[in-house]
Amino acid sequence: SQTIHQWPATLVQPVGSPLSLECTVEGTSNPNLYWYRQAAGRGLQLLFYSVGIGQISSEVPQNLSASRPQDRQFILSSKKLLLSDSGFYLCAWSPGQGLYGYTFGSGTRLTVV
Amino acid sequence: AQSVAQPEDQVNVAEGNPLTVKCTYSVSGNPYLFWYVQYPNRGLQFLLKYITGDNLVKGSYGFEAEFNKSQTSFHLKKPSALVSDSALYFCAVRDNNFNKFYFGSGTKLNVKP
Numbered sequence: 001s002q003t004i005h006q007w008p009a010t011l012v013q014p015v016g017s018p019l020s021l022e023c024t025v026e027g028t029s030n031p032n033l034y035w036y037r038q039a040a041g042r043g044l045q046l047l048f049y050s051v052g053i054g055q056i057s058s059e060v061p062q063n064l065s066a067s068r069p070q071d072r073q074f075i076l077s078s079k080k081l082l083l084s085d086s087g088f089y090l091c092a093w094s095p096g097q098g099l100y101g102y103t104f105g106s107g108t109r110l111t112v113v
Numbered sequence: 114a115q116s117v118a119q120p121e122d123q124v125n126v127a128e129g130n131p132l133t134v135k136c137t138y139s140v141s142g143n144p145y146l147f148w149y150v151q152y153p154n155r156g157l158q159f160l161l162k163y164i165t166g167d168n169l170v171k172g173s174y175g176f177e178a179e180f181n182k183s184q185t186s187f188h189l190k191k192p193s194a195l196v197s198d199s200a201l202y203f204c205a206v207r208d209n210n211f212n213k214f215y216f217g218s219g220t221k222l223n224v225k226p
Contacts (some may be wrong), residue, residue: 042201044157044203046213046214049212049213061151071122071134090156092128099162099164099207101147101149101159101162101207101214102157102159103159104156105157106155109154
C-alpha cells in the first residue's frame with residue numbers, strides 16, 4: 001500500500017534562518033506531488049506541484065521554493081524565513097493518471113519567531 | 114477557472130440530528146468533486162468523491178453527498194451526527210487537467226452532546 005511521510009511534525013525557526021521540509025511517498029511510482037500551506041487553521045493555499053522529477057510548478061510567488069530530486073521525494077525550502085511563513089504545511093500526492101483524490105501527509109507546524 | 118465555495122464558516126448540530134455542510138462549485142466541463150475532513154493538527158482525510166454516475170455518493174464514516182447539477186451544489190450530509198464528527202470539512206474540485214485541486218475555505222462542524 002502507498003504511504004506518505006512528512007517531517008518534521010513541528011518546527012520553530014528564527015526569522016532569517018533557512019528551511020527544509022521533506023516529503024516522501026512509498027508504494028507508488030511517478031506520483032503527482034503537492035505542497036499546500038494552511039494559515040490560521042483554515043483555507044488551503046496551493047504552493048507548488050510536481051508531475052515528475054525536476055518539474056516544479058509554482059502557484060504563488062513568494063519566499064519559498066520546491067524541488068523534486070527523486071521520483072518520490074518532494075522538498076520545500078527557503079533561504080531566509082519570514083514571520084509570514086508561519087503556518088501548517090501539508091504535502092500530498094495523487095496518482096499521475098486518473099480521477100483520484102489526494103492523500104495528505106500529517107503536516108508540519110512551522111512557527112517563525 | 115474551477116472553484117468551490119463553502120458559504121458556512123461554522124455549522125452547529127446536536128448529536129443524533131442530521132447534518133448538512135454546504136458546497137457549491139463553478140467549473141468548466143465536468144465537475145470532479147471531493148470532500149475531505151481535517152482533525153486538529155492533522156492532514157486532510159478523504160471522505161468521498163463524485164466523478165460520474167449516481168447523484169448520491171456514499172463515503173467514509175457514514176457520510177454521503179448529493180450532487181445537484183442544476184444547483185451546482187455538492188452538499189455533505191449525515192443522517193445522525195456524532196460528537197466525534199466535529200472537525201473541519203473541506204470541499205474540493207479537481208481541475209480538468211487533473212493536476213490540481215482547488216479547496217473551499219472550510220466549514221467547522223461542531224456536534225454537541
